[in-house]
Amino acid sequence: MALPSDIEIARAAKKLPIQGIGAKLGIPEADLLPYGHDKAKVGQGFIASLRGRPDGKLILVTAINPTPAGEGKTTTTVGLGDGLNRIGKRAVVCIREASLGPNFGMKGGAAGGGMAQIVPMEEMNLHFTGDFHAITSAHNLLAAMIDNHIYWGNTLDMDARRIVWRRVMDMNDRALRDVVTSLGGVSNGYPRQTGFDITVASEVMAILCLARDLDDLERRLGDIVVAYTSAKTPVTARDLKADGAMTVLLKDAMQPNLVQTLENNPAFVHGGPFANIAHGCNSVIATTTALKLGEYVVTEAGFGADLGAEKFFDIKCRKAGLRPAAAVIVATVRAMKMNGGVAKADLGAENVAAVQAGCPNLGRHIANVKGFGVPVVVAINHFTTDTEAEVQAVKDYVAAQGAEAILCKHWAQGSAGIEDLARKVVDLAESGVADFAPLYPDDMPLFAKIETIAKRIYHAGAVVADKAVLDQLKVWEAAGYGALPVCIAKTQYSFTTDPTVRGAPVGHTIPLREVRLSAGAGFVVAICGEIMTMPGLPRVPSAEVIRLNADGDVEGLF
Template sequence: MTVKSDIEIARAAQKLPIQEIGARLGIGAADLVPYGHDKAKVGQHFIDGVQDRPDGKLILVTAINPTPAGEGKTTTTVGLGDGLNRIGRKAAICIREASLGPCFGMKGGAAGGGHAQVVPMEDMNLHFTGDFHAITSAHNLLAAMIDNHIYWGNALEIDARRVVWRRVMDMNDRALRDVVSSLGGVANGFPRQTGFDITVASEVMAILCLATSLSDLQNRLGRIIVAYRRDRTPVYASDLKADGAMTVLLKDAMQPNLVQTLENNPAFVHGGPFANIAHGCNSVIATTTALKCADYVVTEAGFGADLGAEKFMNIKCRKAGLAPDCVVLVATVRAMKMNGGVAKGDLAAEDVEAVRRGCPNLGRHIANVKQFGVPVVVAVNHFTGDTEAEIAAVQDYVAEQGSEAILCRHWAEGSAGIEDLARRVAEIADAGQSQFAPLYPDDMPLFEKIERIAKRIYRADQVIADQKIRSQLHEWEEAGYGRLPICMAKTQYSFSTDPTLRGAPTGHDVPIREVRLSAGAGFVVVICGEIMTMPGLPRVPSAEAIMLNDAGQIEGLF
């Protein structure tokens, strides 16, 4: 039997007009700003009008550390949302928007998979409603205004050697990581060393995803530190009078996007900070709006639970006053085998012992999530080659950890294949047993917060930071930033900072290369190991296989 590709399945979807999807959540046509027939933005007037409603139950979907075998976190998020609706619960999905960088790099798309997808798949993976373009433009407007201010006399006395605001673009391009700008003579300004980050690492992206209103957005944008003077005092975006124009560029991007699943259930797709170099969650305004409209909201946090779930709990929930009622941890038999030492090319052969050897990675994530006081259930995302003995090995291991693993076939069967998980998740959420608490208090010193994450989540022996970094953290504390949470930037492939170290490693250290203050977003970014804030394309980028066919349809997205 020929298995259809994700894009073939998505292309065959029977989509409903977006107004019908909005109506299921009580959003009238007048409160939707349509972008064509199948996607729309939810108007601010509607959002303001539902704030007095009670919140629904919040369900977080996270995963083990990603492997080349694939885990299917977004696919499970979408499938669970469909499954909850199938069993008669009013549910909505909240996921992030896709970045063009990984779309044309390694991933090829990010809208779920198989029969658990959000559509329109092609639009979501490409330009969508223009949110990322707006974020890129607002970020780079600020960068242009910094250099322009220096050129026209530098009244703010910016030290050109201490400009910390880099430019961004939504593409993987290693050639732009470090550049020298303003070459070519007096008319082009003052040459200086700078560079580019990918848009999803921009502080503007983080701010948009954490802001609760347009006024909050502008206030946060104004607090961005763009440079320092010779006396080391900070220069803010508001000092350059850039915050107003940036807010204008982001006015429409601030409104959440509403689309639908293959089964015509509502999905909010908004914002997209990376989880390895940013905080990895969709926007607060999308999540909180969904919670006012649905009885259950299924959202995701990027990459493994050591990054996405940790930041969801310690940053997003802390900032937005949210508390998850249940966590779903996605794992696959194939990924367990890879963690157990099996090469990707050998995954088809049954190997129960390798599954057992790989399970400690899953076990550590279960234990980590429980540290936050939230009930956790494991979703075993089924692949056709999985054997009963291998599945049983995972379920037995999870039972030993005091949790439960439920087999899910949503990729192949849609909502019908995930009913068991949907019922169990609803039961857990309804029981109200979550006793959520962040991992560290606001008043803990910054370096101690870093150590707590490294030791409690990564199980590291120590954090390695030179005196310059420690002094910088202390200076920020003296300046009033000591209560901010920590956003760790590290590899997604391992609990450690070594991407090749799979499983559940111990006896490793966490070296800090750099710290950055995101004063507008409201967190301190800690860059560890060799992590890059501007990724590069792989040897064979997905872009080589993406094209239009003779019928004018897009091929190569998956």
């Protein structure tokens, strides 16, 4: 019997009042700020009171490179959290919030699927608690203060040709990638070329997701470099006196959002940087709070392990002092067949040879995650078209890589279908074999860090960049930014910068097109290939089918 759609399952969920979910974690009602009956923010005072508690065990869920066949990383994250609770562990799920851009573009929703979802699904995928709107407003307040400062005399001597702070909006709109502002005469300011990024690519988003508390948030906001003077010295948000007002706009957004799974287990959903153009992890404050409240915290990193897991380890864990106990790599038989050369329309037919041919992509990710000193298990997210022979082919391949692959049926069965994976994760986490270390040291030169990721994670032969890009990195090193980690913006679909190249290629070239300094977030963004920081809508966007039905319920999110 076929399951109802994700949104139908979510709508039929028997949710507990959010105070009951908080009680499971020992959060007093007075420290919850409810948004309706089924979601709440957790107060900063309560979070501060947890500092002396020991941490639970942190589990990362990552995946192979995404394919049109779908992998189900978030579904597996939610299912594993439910599975751990089912076998008697107090587990908390931590994931990112959904951006309106992909919701109305290609994806249509991001809260898990089937019987492994976080609810309320509609609210989470739309405006939720308003965090993204607050981030957008804080970012654009700073943009407005830059142009206003120039209009009223420019006492900071900002060079209008060297303003690096763009505007943002939480929607895919390719028409805004490059724009000219302040047209229309003297009263509208000085015309200049600029552009928009999507909100999830904003440095303000990254800052909110990496800040430990409100004081750290304000310090980081003040460190944002927005422009350079005619003498090429940096101008910061603090110089513009914007950091205080930006913090005010973000004070509620900084508090983690507590919701629940379909099985009434606690979940924090907070922050949402993309992994292909940002660092791809939920907030540090949500993760660290969950670690104080749960025995196990299950979190995810965006897209494949080459982007999401690498940034989780090299940026989030490095900056927050986190030490993951184990990692789960999500794969599907269907995706293995696509990596093996099978067209999407033909995935329903058994093809063991194609599965075997596609497995090297999975093998590359297994080796990469192990390279960080984190033990790995593979979750085979089950589809009804999978055959026993195909599943066994994946298991045999993974065993040859020194790991174990476990078939998981959480999409159809909820926690009952993922108990085996939950037990394996506990075994790995409690074995004490994890010996986490980032990929590169802080004192490595910036370009060498980029090369290290390209060669060790992507297995590239070389990174190529114009002299202007290399010179810019040297200028930042001279200015004291050389110890920052790097955040690579690259297509999620391939180890290369060509999204059509599947499998596990070697020896390719990574073109480094542009670098951006995120001094407040604390990393340097390296833009590689044709990746865009403002996506466009597809030919047939999800927005065409999202609507209210006759009962006033949302349809079309999936």
